[in-house]
Amino acid sequence: KQEVTQIPAALSVPEGENLVLNCSFTDSAIYNLQWFRQDPGKGLTSLLLIQSSQREQTSGRLNASLDKSSGRSTLYIAASQPGDSATYLCAVNTGTASKLTFGTGTRLQVTL
Amino acid sequence: DAGVIQSPRHEVTEMGQEVTLRCKPISGHDYLFWYRQTMMRGLELLIYFNNNVPIDDSGMPEDRFSAKMPNASFSTLKIQPSEPRDSAVYFCASKTGSYEQYFGPGTRLTVT
Numbered sequence: 001k002q003e004v005t006q007i008p009a010a011l012s013v014p015e016g017e018n019l020v021l022n023c024s025f026t027d028s029a030i031y032n033l034q035w036f037r038q039d040p041g042k043g044l045t046s047l048l049l050i051q052s053s054q055r056e057q058t059s060g061r062l063n064a065s066l067d068k069s070s071g072r073s074t075l076y077i078a079a080s081q082p083g084d085s086a087t088y089l090c091a092v093n094t095g096t097a098s099k100l101t102f103g104t105g106t107r108l109q110v111t112l
Numbered sequence: 113d114a115g116v117i118q119s120p121r122h123e124v125t126e127m128g129q130e131v132t133l134r135c136k137p138i139s140g141h142d143y144l145f146w147y148r149q150t151m152m153r154g155l156e157l158l159i160y161f162n163n164n165v166p167i168d169d170s171g172m173p174e175d176r177f178s179a180k181m182p183n184a185s186f187s188t189l190k191i192q193p194s195e196p197r198d199s200a201v202y203f204c205a206s207k208t209g210s211y212e213q214y215f216g217p218g219t220r221l222t223v224t
Contacts, residue, residue, distance in 0.1 A: 034212055043203060044215040051210070089155070098143060099168065100213065102155040 002027045002094045006103035013080055014111055021075040021106045023090035028071050031093040035064050035075050037086040080110045116216035118204050124222045130192040133219045136185055137206030145205040146189050194223045
């Protein structure tokens with residue numbers, strides 16, 4: 001059974017800092033991996049999708065990497081802003097390419 | 113496109129009552145997913161459909177839960193009878209092919 005872990009559970013950084021969020025998964029036979037953000041009381045917003053054949057994906061200040069063999073993904077946020085404050089979730093598609101297994105998330109606070 | 117639409121956004125009901133949650137996926141998407149989010153268990157996949165056909169309902173907690181997708185633009189998740197432990201945020205998501213999943217805003221269910 002796939003298990004997804006995110007470390008740290010919470011993170012507070014001053015505005016402008018670069019930061020890395022970590023995601024690890026136990027079964028490396030994944031189809032793809034997706035990063036989301038969730039604002040309090042809101043739904044999930046898709047940030048990046050990395051297919052199993054890819055090593056990284058970039059969108060603006062966000063860069064996600066994938067190392068399937070070691071069961072790890074990282075989300076790099078450059079020049080953090082208060083508007084980046086949210087919970088970040090990674091989710092892994094294993095087997096059927098449709099069932100996402102979610103991590104428990106990293107709650108990020110970017111302070112002024 | 114308006115994105116994934118869910119209704120109602122909030123539902124408060126008494127134990128034993130029937131609850132029906134509704135979802136309209138993004139037009140053209142052929143997969144639809146129902147998730148439940150709680151503080152204790154995080155995000156869990158309940159059931160998903162492909163081309164209106166239920167593919168995997170192994171996440172449905174018990175027989176009190178049922179889901180239907182009568183056509184490509186509408187799905188329901190029904191709980192009958194509801195219990196306090198069903199209180200959670202229920203999300204609907206949709207996607208096409210191997211691409212990313214898009215989530216609706218969720219329905220916050222409270223069963224008293």
